[in-house]
Amino acid sequence: MMTRRDLNRTLAATVAAALLPGTASSQDAPRARNVVLVHGLFADGSCWSEVIPRLQAVGLNVTSVQNPLTTLEEAVAAAQRVLARQEGPTVLVGHSFSGMIVTEIGIDPKVSALVYVAARAPDAGEDYTALAKTYPTPPASAGIVFDGDEGRLSEAAFLKDFAGDLPMEKAKVLFAVQQPFREALLTGKTTRAAWRSKPSFYAVSTQDRTIDPDLERFMAKRMGAKTIELQASHLSLISHPQEIADLILEATGQLHGRRG
Template identity: 70%
Template sequence: MITRRSFAGILTTSAAAAVTLVASAKARAATARPQARNVVLVHGLFADGSSWLDVIARLQVKGFNVTSVQNPLTTLPEAVAAARVALDRQNGPTVFVGHSFAGTIVSEAGLHPNVSALVYVAARAPDAGEDYAALAKRFPKPPASAGIIFDGDEGRLSEAAFLRDFAGDLPDVRARQLYAVQEPFHKALLTGRTTQAAWRFRPCFYAVSTEDRTINPDLERFMAKRMSAKTIELKSGHLSLISHPDEITNLIIKATETPA
């Protein structure tokens, strides 16, 4: 028989359970809610800011404020300065993303106060003052290196190397479009060294391209492990941001959920 006292006890227990469920739901929602609403993307060598278009479209649909930096590809200080200008313009926590050479820029500029997390996409990730070329020599030389040609101080990939080694897993039409907008880089860019390694102080994420012919995949794995990054591996060539935009977008979104 349910007495008035036992009925009151049931109501109290039910209310407590309801409060617990609501609190649990709020905690789950808070965990999934992005801490950063801003994303700054930087491209590497042989490319321009349009290389991020597929990822940009996916991030914008989900409500993120996205900026793709036009890396001048002149010197490391000038490339870092261009990225810092974009970071200065962000309102609140920002995920800072670099592809290929731009990982060097992310490592140097990633301690900007607006940056909450770093994402490296098949990217360089030098330590402070490290000779990246010497580090890379510890691994087999990737095929794309042999395709770099110079016109005075400007370097670029030959058409054959671009289509085969840089954009080899993309449809031929798309690869040729990217080749048409290839930006030459200055020799001086490759001589610059970072003065700091932001990946030692910020949460890091890394996308390894297992079929990469521009940066050795084992070198990518080494750098990702060294920075204790949350790492994914994609069966992709160097341009995973184009061949696997969903996976790269999802990795960036995970980085936005990192507490600022």
């Protein structure tokens, strides 16, 4: 039986969809030769290491941003500097928290399409934390520990709730390079929503224990994104790199030729 919460979510999604006349179809994405990847919390730029060679193999120019994870403003600035160096149409890809960055800077005329990988996708000025609280609290949240104003995931939470579908040896390597984040990062709000005007793509992780999968589905539906669902942990970019690479290739306008 549908609960009141389920009904409220359904109504919210319906209203949101009705209010999105400017949302671009994924079919509108022009062909791009550049891809800029942005990582989220509990990681660094190396988290894209399984996806990068698959994109480079078809001749794409790929750059992985080193997100400072200090404040939203500084994280946005770091990604903007990388974006400024690209020549021609560029697909902007964000994992996890960096969906905030993709949403903020994706309005740049150089950006041809947006790809969200189990990522936050707030509207302009939206309080993402408040939105997330309307869904069940993901288990990983309980594993965040702070040293002063620096936060990180405990090893137990990282291995079980963040990288739960990865081989233990690989997950431990990723834990070793985990970059702490500043608490101030979590207070930032986007001022723009690029997905309202740019073709958007979303990869939902159905086994996600870091962002609730139903929240991911809600955000993907609200933006009118071309959506795929992967039976993956929060780190689908590592456990399912080919599927993520294919979604990015579709956003660049090159997947059809590759499959043919």
